Ligand SMILES: [Fe+2]
């Protein structure tokens with residue numbers, strides 16, 4: 001049997017758990033309305049009063065984070081295509097992908113309307129970048145559907161943290177509320193994907209460890225195709241909104257703890273090797289993060305010495 005056929009079988013076997021977790025999600029998630037949190041009272045015509053950077057109220061770092069997060073949300077059609085396309089039309093996962101897509105759709109609506117009404121973005125540039133981002137698209141090559149669950153577990157948690165931290169650092173109660181609402185949704189999505197992965201891990205640890213390793217060893221956020229992604233990622237890391245250290249310590253390590261990767265036993269030789277490799281991923285990232293932080297510190301010391 002090929003890995004894919006085995007993986008498909010494992011997902012089918014997990015369907016009762018998928019249904020249960022989807023039911024839990026429906027009960028737990030509080031429905032919310034973007035129009036109630038967007039500050040419409042601040043909105044005014046861009047024709048009569050064109051945008052100028054002096055109108056922005058948030059720091060440049062926070063604006064960078066909100067715009068990057070928004071453009072990432074804007075690529076939802078590709079995420080939907082990937083998830084919906086990985087499962088049969090009449091499966092519980094197809095039902096989940098429709099529900100998930102509907103909820104995700106509100107995120108870009110809320111963040112964009114906030115940025116426009118509060119004038120914390122250049123509206124023309126934002127639209128140009130949205131067009132560039134969506135035209136470029138997004139793809140994720142997963143060798144089997146299990147990898148998608150491992151990837152989305154990490155991605156939803158990463159997005160939750162990034163949205164939440166951007167809201168906290170905004171130092172503005174309205175931005176804070178918008179981003180908290182979005183982050184709470186991401187948290188519910190994260191719990192769903194993490195739960196399905198955990199259920200499959202109990203059934204077929206070898207297969208799922210392979211998928212977790214595939215998803216996390218060289219994890220890339222879905223926003224990497226956005227214009228100037230690297231430059232923006234550095235700004236956000238320096239602001240403490242999302243960084244390599246946060247990714248290792250607040251995304252990967254808690255996930256691996258929840259899945260109890262380190263204490264899985266009775267594994268065959270290949271699975272034990274994967275277990276070790278997976279546990280080493282956050283350790284290596286923390287070492288990279290330390291080197292990055294030291295470079296930043298050295299640079300800021302040189303700057304203050306020459307100032
Ligand atoms: Fe989202």
Ligand SMILES: [Fe+2]
Pocket residue numbers: 104156159185186189190
């Ligand atoms: Fe999400």
